[in-house]
Amino acid sequence: MDVVFTIIGIITFVAIIITAIILSITSSKKNAERNRINSLIYNDSVYIKELDKINNKYDFEVVSKTFKIKRYFNDVRNFRNFNPNLCLAEFMISNSESIINIIKGAKYQKEQYPKYLEEYNNIKSGVTSDDSSKIGVSLEEYQTFEKDYYSRNLKKFKINIKFKVSWFLENSARKDKNKKIYNLDEASDIFYAYYRQDLDGFTGTHADFIKKERALLTESLRYDILRRDGFRCQICGATAKDGVKLHVDHIIPVSKGGKTEPQNLRTLCDRCNLGKSNKIE
Ligand SMILES: [Zn+2]
Secondary structure, eight states: OHHHHHHHHHHHHHHHHHHHHHHHHHHHHHHHHHHHHHHHHHHHOHHHHHHHHHHHHOOOOEEEEEEEEEEEESSHHHHHHOOHHHHHHHHHHHTHHHHHHHHHHHHHHHHHHHHHHHHHHHOOOOOOHHHHHHTTOOHHHHHHHHHHHHHHTOOOOEEEEEEEEEEEEEOSSOEEEEEEEEEHHHHHHHHHHHSOSOTTTTTTTHHHHHHHHHHTOOHHHHHHHHHHTTTSOTTTOOOGGGTOOEEEEESSOGGGTOOSSGGGEEEEEHHHHHHHTTSOO
C-alpha cells in the first residue's frame, strides 16, 4: 500500500510542476502579446503623442523641505524679546540667492500648473474603429490603453517648503523653548517686507539700493531712534554717561538688503557696534 501512495504522491507532484510551467509559459506569452499590442497602439495614437508633447513642455517637481533655524539664549529678557520674523528675515537674506530661487521656482510652478491642467484636459481621443482595425486591435482595447496611459501620465507637483524657527533659553536656572513655523507664502511675505527689492531687479540695483538706504538715515531720524531707545545701547545698556559714543545701527545691514526704517534701526554703543561689524547676529 505504501508503494502505491508514494507513486500517487510523485505523480501528483510532477503534475503540479508541469501545470505551473505551462501556466507560466502561457502567461509570459500573453504578456509578450500584450506588450506588442501596447507598443502598436502607443506608436499609432495621436492622442498619446499630444499628451507626450504637453508633458515634455512642462517641468514640475515634488519638493518637500523644512529649513530649521535655531537660536540659543542665556538671558531671559533676550529670549522673551526674540523676534522670530526678524530672525527668519535675516536667515533668508543671508541665503538670499538660494531662497530667491526657491520662491521663484514655486511661484513659476504655481502659475504654470493650471495652464498645464487646461492643456491636459483639452486633449481628446479621436480614435475610430478604422484606426484600431488598421493595427489589428479592437477599438475598445485601443481606447482602454489610451485612457490608462493618459491617467498614469498626469504630471504632479507639490511644493511643501517650511521654515521652522526655534529659540531656546539655556539659562542654568531654567529651560524654555518656543517655535514658529512658516509656510512658503508667509516666509516670502516676510522676506520681501525686509528685503524690499523686486525679485527680478535683484542683481542690477544692489549698489543703488545701498546708496539710497544710507542717504535715508538723516540726523532727525537718528535722533528719533536714539530717543526711542532711551539713549541706551540696545545690547549692553551703556549710555553716554558710561563714556561710550552712541550710534544708530541697521539691524540687517544695508549691504544685506536691510532698510532704513525704525523697525530695522537700533541704538548701539561704539564697543558693541564694532563687535557687530557687518555681520548679522
Ligand atoms: Zn553696547
